Amino acid sequence: MSEQPSLLLLGAGPIGLAAASEASAGSTLLRCIAPNIDAPWLPNYALWQSDAARLELTADLRLAFDTVDLVGLSGSSRTIPHGYGFLNNATLQRRLRASTAGRWQQGRVEALTATPNGAAATLDDGTTLHARVVLDARGSRPDHQGASLPAQTAFGVELELPPGHPGLPMRFMDWSFATPDGEPPSFLYSVPTAPGRLFVEETVLSARPAVAIERLRVRLRARLDQLGLGEALWIAGTEEHCYIPMGAQPPTAAGAVIPLGAAAGWVHPASGYLLGHGLGWARDAARVAATGAAATEVWQAAWPADRRHMWALYRFGLDLLLRSDHAQTSAFFDEFFQLPPERVQAYLTASGSANQLASTMWMLFAQGSWPLKMRLAAAGLRPEALRLVRELSGD
Ligand SMILES: Cc1cc2nc3c(=O)[nH]c(=O)nc-3n(C[C@H](O)[C@H](O)[C@H](O)COP(=O)(O)OP(=O)(O)OC[C@H]3O[C@@H](n4cnc5c(N)ncnc54)[C@H](O)[C@@H]3O)c2cc1C
Structure with a gap:
């Protein structure tokens, strides 16, 4: 390990x-x-099954669902025809580790x-390592x-269901519970993980300042009471605490250090997901880096111009959500999921181009209800949106 x-x-x-x-498969040390x-x-x-298939990770899913449910504030339910899956972290990690051994x-x-x-x-032991390019x-x-x-x-947290309780289906978002006055709305995410077991998560899609995780624990307890799950056992060691900064500006090109993943702001600005698109983007950037390419080329692979434009458009969506109350947020998703399935899929998986994304946003505006049109139009006249237009017309 002495060679730099x-x-x-x-x-x-x-x-x-x-x-x-x-990068291990490349020619660079x-x-x-x-x-x-x-x-x-x-x-x-978790990721969408279409992403798992594209990434050849279908065999790495420990749980897979053909569809997911969306429940609105009124309690009405809609089936979203997109497959969803959960990664088997252990097997994927083991396989990737084996391919990078040494x-x-x-x-x-x-x-x-x-x-x-x-x-x-x-490094923390005082060692200094020099490299032409650093993937951070x-x-x-x-x-x-x-x-x-x-x-x-x-x-x-994962629950052990009380005997006879039917549990809940795979719900991507359930907005049907009241939010305490003046607080950002949260939704329930529920995943049947095994017979008699259910993973439940109380999530605030995005808020500034962030809603404290302890507050969400309290909300979850109240909701479980309403669902007749107040007595369900919380399985030890299954708690998940999630804090995901949203809407980071893409980093500016800074010499030889190329951030990837969460470090690069690759979190989907309007959903918080990263892996479905990010694993492929990471492979793309690493493949270029492993040829010995200059940092500027690796940078281009990590943040192509079209991707920056897409992120700017998504931040506009994030801005709209941050300005929405509980009823408006629920209504937004209800209308969004009525768009053609391929548009919904491309929006959620960041798999299209900036132009396609802009056209989907336009379609949402054109087909949207009057209240949604008015909110989109109001947001569209804000400085953030004008900055977006400038970004899109730049480079
Ligand atoms: C609880 C939670 C659940 C999430 N669920 C999903 C999900 O279901 N689907 C999805 O798409 N996204 C999800 N995300 C968002 C995102 O995918 C994750 O944050 C993901 O872990 C990001 O991967 P990453 O490799 O970029 O960073 P990380 O997973 O954070 O990995 C960072 C790595 O860097 C190492 N490291 C840190 N500091 C140093 C240092 N100074 N020197 C050297 N190494 C260092 C760490 O040890 C770690 O190995 C979730 C995020 C959280 C927090």
């Missing part, structure tokens, strides 16, 4: 490992750094500095605009 690598990869989350696996490569990924990672060095990067030939990473997949950090960004927060 030309490509350095930081972080062993899903994005870091996916990028490491791709690669070294990967993480504090603990064996640390299990704890979140219940590349890893344990350590925590304490400083990254520019050098004439690239960048230098100083260290996850979202507060120093990345985090404090000022809106955030998605969620509190989840």
Whole structure:
């Protein structure tokens, strides 16, 4: 391990490992750094099945649903015809680790500095590693605009259902519970994980300031009471605490260090999801980096212009949601999910182009109810939207 690598990869989350696996097949000398490569990924990672298929991860799903339900504030239910699945973190992690064996060095990067030939990473044991290009997949950090960004927060837990309780179906969003006055609305996400077991999560899609996770625990308890699940056992060790900064501006090109994944603001600005699109984007950037390409080329692969335009459009959607109360949010999703399925799918999976996304947003406006039209129009006249038009007409 004494030779200095030309490509350095930081972080062993899903994005870091996916990028490491791709770059391992390349010609460049690669070294990967993480504090603990064996640390299990704890979140219940989910993605749309169309993404899993495109990424060849269908065999890595531990749970799969052909459709998901959306429940509105009034309690009316709609079936969304898109397959959804949960990753088997352990098998995916094991496979990616095996394909990167021998590349890893344990350590925590304490400083990254520019050098004439690239960048230098100083680790917590005092070692300094130099590389021509650094792929930084260290996850979202507060120093990345985090404090000022809106955030998605969620509190989840797996339940053992009381005998005879039928549980709930796979609900992507259930908006049918009252939100305490003046607080941002939250929805219930429910996943039947096994016979007699149900994962439930109370989620605020996005709020600034973020809603405290403890507050969501209280809301979840109240909802479970209403659902006759107040006595259900909370299975020890299954709690999920979720804090996802939303709507980060893409980082500006900064020399040899290329952020990927949550570190790069790849979180979908209007949903909080990342893996369905991000795993493929990470592979794309890593493939370019592994050829020995210059940092500017790797940068282009991580943030092509069209992707930046799409993110700007999505931030407009996020802005609308941040300005919506409970009834407006529920009504928005009800109307959104009435768009043609392929439009919905492309919006959720970030799989189209900026032009297609703009056309879907226009369709939502054109077909929307008068209240939605008025809210979209009001938001469209705001400085944020004007900035967006400028961004779209730039480079
Ligand atoms: C609870 C939760 C649930 C989520 N669920 C979903 C979901 O279902 N679907 C979805 O698409 N998205 C989900 N997300 C959003 C997103 O996909 C995740 O945040 C995902 O973990 C991001 O992957 P990443 O590899 O970019 O970063 P991370 O998973 O955060 O990995 C960061 C890696 O960097 C390492 N690291 C950190 N600091 C250093 C350092 N100084 N030096 C070296 N290494 C360092 C860490 O040890 C870790 O290995 C969820 C997020 C959370 C918080």
